[in-house]
Each structure stands twice: as C-alpha cells, then as structure tokens.
Amino acid sequence: MGSLGFQARPLSVPGSCRVDFGAEVTGVDLNNLSEEDFKLLRDCLYTSQVVVVRDQQALTPRAQYELTRRFDPETDIYGHGKTIDKRSILHKDLKTIPHQPQVQVIGHGFVDSFEGLENIQLKHPHHNTFHKYPVSAEEDDDCTHFYRWHIDAALYDLNPPLVTSLLAVTVPKGRRQICRWDDGTGAELDVPLGTTAFFSGYRLYQMLSEEDKEFARTSRVEYAAHPYVWISSAHARSNGLGLFSEGLEIPDDKLPPIEVAKIKTYPMVWKNPVTGEYALMVYGIPMRRIHLESGEVLDNLAEIRERIYKLQRPGIDPELIYPHDWEEGDLVLFNNHGVMHSVVGSFRDGETRIFRQCNLAASRTPLGPDTN
Template identity: 40%
Template sequence: MVFAVSTTATEAEQPKTLTFREVYHPPSAASSNGRVVSIKHENNVNFGAEIYGIDLNNFNAADFALISDALHRHKLLVFKEQPRMLTPKQQYRLTSCFDPDEKTGGFAHGADPVLLSENGVTIYGLPNRPAINEQPQVHILGRGEVPSDHFDFPPGFKVKGINHVDFHLPPHIPQEEREKGASRFYQWHWDGSLYKIPPPRVGCLLAVRTPKGPDVTVHWGDGTGRTKKIAPGATAMIAGSQALDLLDPELREIVLHSRIEYAPHAFQWMSTARSTQLGHLIETEDREIPLDKLSPWSEENICIYPMVWKNPVTGEKSLQVHGQGAFKLYLKSSPDGEETVITDLKEVRAFMHRIMSPVLSPENIYAHPHEEQDVILWYNRALWHSITEFPESYGPRIMHQCNIAASDHPSQ
C-alpha cells in the first residue's frame, strides 16, 4: 500500500492481463454459509467485521452478495479460517466482483515497468511493489525475503520495505530505538493514482508472512507525545465518516461542498519532497518537482474530487482526502455559496491539516494485526490507512495486495 513513482512500461513489456470476463464465472447458489461477526473495539473505532464460513478460493454468487453487503456496512472485513492461501487469481476475482462495469482489469497505478529479467523470467513492478506474473494486478508488499519457490520470483528475492528516514522530516527515530520497537505511521492515504486513473472501490490484502515479535510503539512525532501500541506490521485504519463527524459544524459545512484538485502525476511530483512526521501531509519546502519537469500530462486527466464521498449502499458520508497529493482547493460553505480557490501550497496544506488532524488520534485508529493466511478487504472509498514500521529482526512481512482501477471516479 505504499505509493511509489512508476515509469510507464510499453505494451510489449507487460505480462498478459486477465480480464474480469476471463476470471469471474460465478456459480449459482441459493444461500451462503458465511457468518458476519462485528469486531468489538475498546476505543472509538466503530467499523470492521470478521467473516467465517466462506472459502475465498471457492466463493459463489450468494457468498459474494453477503460479502458486498457486509463490506459496505462494516467498511473492513477480515476473513478467518481460510483452509489454504488465497490464490492470486481468486484474489483478483474477488476484487473484480465489486466493479463489474470495469472491463480493462487494470492495476490502479497504471502499467508496471520491468523490475528484473533473469533465467528467462521477467518480473514487473518496483522494488517495494513487485507484481506476480500469474495475476499482474496482484503485487507483493512488505519487507524481506519471499518464501522459497514463490511463483516466478528467483531464490532469495527480497521486497524493499519502507523507511521513514527516506521520506519523513527529521528528527528521525534512531535505528537502535527502532530495533527496540519504536515505530511511525508512514503515509495516511486511500489507494489511488490521483491522476487520470479512477481510484479502486476496494482493496484486498492477503497475509503470507507476518513479522514475529512484541508489539511496537507508534510515535506521532508531532510534539504532542502521543503514542499507540500495535502489533508489528499492522495496517492502521481510520474511518472517513468519523473524520467528518469530528469537524466543527462550520468546517463540516465547508468540506461537504468543497473539492480538491490533486497534482498531475502526484507521486512523481512529491517524490523529492518530505512528509510530515505523522505521514498525513507534505511539508512545504519547495522541494516538489516542477510541473514542467514531470512526465507528460494533460489538464483533462487532472483529478478533482469532492472532499466527501457517499457510500452507495448505506448513504453514509466520509471525508476522503489525500493530504500529500493535494495541489489546489475549491472551497464553498454552501451549495450556492461563492467558491474560493486556494492555490498557495502552504495554505492548501494548512487547511488539509485542519480537516485531517482531529481524527488522527490513538482512540480513533484501528491497527489490524495480520495473521498468516487471513485476508482483509476494505472499502477504499470510506477508510484511510497507513502501514507501520517494525524491527527488521522480527522477520519478513510478505503481503499480496490487489487493487484495480475503478470504472468511475468518486462522487458525493
């Protein structure tokens, strides 16, 4: 789930992409044996459910109907007691089912470049996001060595992990403290390219290998002294609906009627900049790549999204914003009010901090503790998430992630 800059590969360089029609052939079924059990939290978190009784390698139409309804209502689903590892083809099938109008089956960040070629095998992707040739929309995330004989990956292949030293403003956590369990939220976001390609409706993550060791302590690094104990390698999540609810009434009215323009090739644009220590914004230091130095881009592919997105099943509204990619704001306090355009990046980021920071508090965060062979599915248009650091001595974190470009851009 880490965003990274990618160069575009040529069509000839790409592995065969299996389309929705080739993968999804749901059998008929009268009912599902699935059970939905809400996750009980001890803090302010109010989303998430566990699913039992559905084998994701063999789910049927009734199973998917249950899954889809549960996901829109709970926003995060954790599939327990899977009899075997979810295959990449079935992971893609599950993800694809949420958007039957999407015909290309494209990866949410566009074409992958060639990562390596040896012994007649070509691997696509990036060092921190290699693709699985069998199903190229499924990528490996995490850090460390993949299991032996893992698809087409050569022996000893390692996935590059995150390092907040490479991305966050100093002061950084000293290495010796990190090895003792001090951690950071790396980047608060929802998945999407922020340019041209519609963001996925859902994200899907399979835990193949998880780090083994005591809980880590996440430090906010913002001068407040706030910390949170979490499982190593956990994925931290926040509900956009709660982020909206926590705003004061005046600010809530503004975000309900306002829009964000994201930078062209946003992740390339921010690749030379630095994040705030909390991982929710880019610090304004004039370090972004100038627009005329970016890969070719066009105005018609700029993404301008409402700040608030609506759940099509429940009608619930969520504040869904990507603070680091924000480039310009169009602010209105009412449907018919006068629109104010904010173009100064420092002002843009100050406003983003105002609307994002209230929810970024320990009691509002669910840090999901991954267990091997479990699968999580989240509604990408209602949750924010961030990966977290953990000591290298805890061993590898190997996850299979699938997200697919949607057939539509989000609307309120």
C-alpha cells in the same frame, strides 16, 4: 437467503473504545464464492468498511483478483496502471505477479521463489526515507511512525479503486513496537510489528463542526499531475498525515509529460453506496489545489495543507485507530472510498514478510455528497 454459514461479527480492538468499524466474516469460501454470499460480503464491507476473513491460505491470486473485481466488474486495470515511473515513491514497493498482473507482492526480505517471481528483494517502506523527523536509529527497533496515511489511488489518469484486498502469506511474529505521533501531543500506540492501521473517514466527517462540514461538502480537491513523482523529494509530518511545505516538490517541467485531461479533481466528501453516509476523504499528501463552491481556487500549498491537516488530525487520535494484528492467512478487504490506512513499522534483517495486494482502478469517480 444467503449461505447458512455466513456470519459477521465486530472486530475486537484491544484498548480502544471508539473504533466503530470493522468486522470478521466466517462461513464463506472465497475461492468459490456464491452470488448470495458475495452480496452479503459486499453489504458487510460497506457497513463495516474493513472486513477480515481468516485462514485464507488456499486463496489463489486468480481468486483474489476475481473477488476484488466483483466489487467493480467494469474494470480490469491495476490501481496504479501497468507501469510506475522509477522516480515514484511507490516504485520500489511493488512486485507484479507475472501470471496475474493485477496482483502485487509486497513485504520485506529476500524471497527465493514466489508465484513465478524468482530471487526478489522485498522492502517494507520505512518512514526514515520519507519523514522530515524520523525516529532515531537508536530507537528504531522499538519505536516507529505511521509511514503515510493514504488511500490506494494513482490520482492521475485512473480513478481510486473501490476496494483493496490484502492477503498475509508470511508474517513474522513475536515483536511489537510503539508507534509515536511525535506531533507535540504525546500520542502513541502499542502496535503489532508491521501492522496496517486504519481510520474512518465517516467518523472524521461526523466530528467536523457544521461550518467545516459545509466547507467539505461543497469543495473539491485537485491532485497533482504524476503525484508520486511530484512529492518524491518532499518530507512528511511525523504522524504520517500530510507534508511539510518546503518547496521540494518537483517542478512541472521536470515531471513526465503532463496531459491536463488526466489531472484528477474529486469531492472532499465521498458517499457510501450502501448506507449513504458521508466520509471526509482528502488525500493530503498529493493534493495540489482546492476548488471552492464560489469558483475560487486555493493554491497556496502551505495554507491548504494546514487547513486540511486541521480538519483531519482529530481522526487519527489513538482511540480511533484500528491496527490490524496480522496472522498468516488473513484476507483483509477495505472500503478504499471510506477509510484511510497506513503502513507501520520497521523490520530487522532476516525478518521476512510476504503479502499479496490487489486493487483495481475504479470504473467511476467517487460518489459525491450530491449523488443520487
């Protein structure tokens, strides 16, 4: 028996009738989480994929780290390691809390002092730094794009974290934006300012044809060495799902030294450790090659990017997206091996957003479809 106070109910998703994941949990003390309640929380996470716990303003960075680590007790390293190359597209987005280095500060605006950090300038990632065709400057206040559909993962040397925790500390309110796909479909979604958007890899796998399911179950994806440096000059599609192939990737001889043993190759399909369900989990942006069951290796970037894009694009239809409407004190946990997510939105000068993020490089590789 767990705590009598633990309760979980499905998330309310206004305007969507096909989002089949997400839960809101009440009746837990995350600063002092019992083993019984943690087991309930873990089961809830792996059956719901995204879990929201409200009013967690009192959650300390230490408790956030300890909670995140309980999902994978054999690891203790931040998901991207101790240092990030200055050329990486991730470098400018993260500030490390000095007294809890596994926890990062992300957001937007100037912050005088926060958790031992002084006079920091946070910068919310804006799609105009990464997309080939960004929203025009005239429309930027009202319209936006998904920045980059991704999992939290270094994809070189370190394994993708099992779980990510995000805590909203300061959230500007009052504005909404129209997120446009701008991919020729006319798709768009009214979203809260600075939402974090999610889609389900499990639903995506279920939507595949039997032929595509077979291809996904039997193929593996090789990711580039130093992937976020490798793609630092490339341009993303307007819906944030993958890159254009323009030959702009950084050549191997211009990357940091490459250790072949640290290059990561993972199954396309990842198995849920609780339900056994399959999720299509290909991170198309840093993908370098596809290894087929036959032993053939596909390495024409333009062709493999297009193939994976066609598999994944149905999963980001508007009715399948959960855009979280952040409130201060929200703690969101998500199954990083089962959902993909994206930063969304553009902030004005003077709008301050402060979040704490924690994820830990996994102690194991993702579970493939043949894992017992």
